Amino acid sequence: MSFFEELRDRIEATDSVVSVGLDPDPNRLPGPMADRDLPRFAFNRRIIDATHEHAACYKPNAAFYEGAEGWRALRETVAYAHGKGVPVLLDAKRADIGNTTRQYASVLEWVDAITVNPYLGRDSLQPFLDRHDSGVFVLCRTSNPGGADLQDLELETGEPLYRRVAALADLWNEGGNVGLVVGATAPEELETLRREVPDLPFLVPGIGAQGGDAEAAVEHGLVDRDGVDVGLVNSSRGIIFAGEDAVNATGADVTEADLDRYVKAAGDAAKRLKRVLNRYR
Numbered sequence: 001m002s003f004f005e006e007l008r009d010r011i012e013a014t015d016s017v018v019s020v021g022l023d024p025d026p027n028r029l030p031g032p033m034a035d036r037d038l039p040r041f042a043f044n045r046r047i048i049d050a051t052h053e054h055a056a057c058y059k060p061n062a063a064f065y066e067g068a069e070g071w072r073a074l075r076e077t078v079a080y081a082h083g084k085g086v087p088v089l090l091d092a093k094r095a096d097i098g099n100t101t102r103q104y105a106s107v108l109e110w111v112d113a114i115t116v117n118p119y120l121g122r123d124s125l126q127p128f129l130d131r132h133d134s135g136v137f138v139l140c141r142t143s144n145p146g147g148a149d150l151q152d153l154e155l156e157t158g159e160p161l162y163r164r165v166a167a168l169a170d171l172w173n174e175g176g177n178v179g180l181v182v183g184a185t186a187p188e189e190l191e192t193l194r195r196e197v198p199d200l201p202f203l204v205p206g207i208g209a210q211g212g213d214a215e216a217a218v219e220h221g222l223v224d225r226d227g228v229d230v231g232l233v234n235s236s237r238g239i240i241f242a243g244e245d246a247v248n249a250t251g252a253d254v255t256e257a258d259l260d261r262y263v264k265a266a267g268d269a270a271k272r273l274k275r276v277l278n279r280y281r
């Protein structure tokens with residue numbers, strides 16, 4: 001089954017397009033997690049337990065798993081999410097020259113989808129694109145303030161670069177496995193891009209901590225696949241660290257009951273986001 005078919009089934013089963021971003025910043029983990037073997041996995045495991053009913057997908061960002069122990073935590077996290085029946089999109093923003101990018105693409109043997117960077121052109125993405133069962137999300141219009149620096153540059157045709165990227169991604173979609181990454185902080189660009197590439201599902205980050213537009217994310221981010229709206233709207237810190245408001249969990253004297261309340265807040269945040277997004281579906 002292809003990634004987008006699996007995602008469609010998951011969205012239908014959970015009635016959710018929420019992507020829960022697993023970005024376990026070591027400086028923000030609740031106190032007791034620091035003492036555990038693989039603290040990032042210990043944290044993610046509790047977050048997955050609390051949120052999986054509302055998660056269409058988990059999106060760990062590779063930056064939070066640097067180092068040998070981090071990579072081990074990532075592998076455990078992916079296996080645990082799969083055990084709950086949730087697909088995993090690795091946010092790695094990869095691409096490189098041929099032999100290097102082939103190595104990068106080997107990660108798709110154990111994750112279901114990945115984010116890639118189009119800057120090096122088609123050949124740098126080919127090993128990802130060749131995996132028709134995996135999802136390949138091409139960075140198109142990113143959510144950060146500097147996203148406009150290059151992506152909005154006008155080409156000789158008058159169109160901004162991000163629109164050319166979208167048109168190319170559409171051409172690269174021979175295997176039906178390509179999506180775009182478009183930030184919720186750029187609602188006008190989301191609308192433009194949906195017109196430009198009506199069939200590509202979007203991963204829309206930037207909701208929650210970055211203050212993006214949830215309505216635009218849903219209105220333009222999703223595409224119909226056999227009667228199901230397919231696409232992903234991601235929140236990372238807004239979900240996984242929601243417990244910080246409920247519990248001061250940074251000290252050494254945090255109890256198991258505190259941790260229970262902390263992770264429950266993450267579950268509630270995922271559920272709330274699902275409800276908000278579903279209002280616009």
Ligand SMILES: O=C(O)c1cc(=O)[nH]c(=O)n1[C@@H]1O[C@H](COP(=O)(O)O)[C@@H](O)[C@H]1O
Pocket residue numbers: 021023061091115141142143144181182183205206207208209210234235236237238
């Ligand atoms: O590729 C991404 O997922 C991504 C693209 C983008 O334009 N903006 C963006 O925030 N992201 C990622 O989405 C997540 C957003 O995290 P929060 O701001 O905590 O919800 C991080 O992992 C970012 O790296």
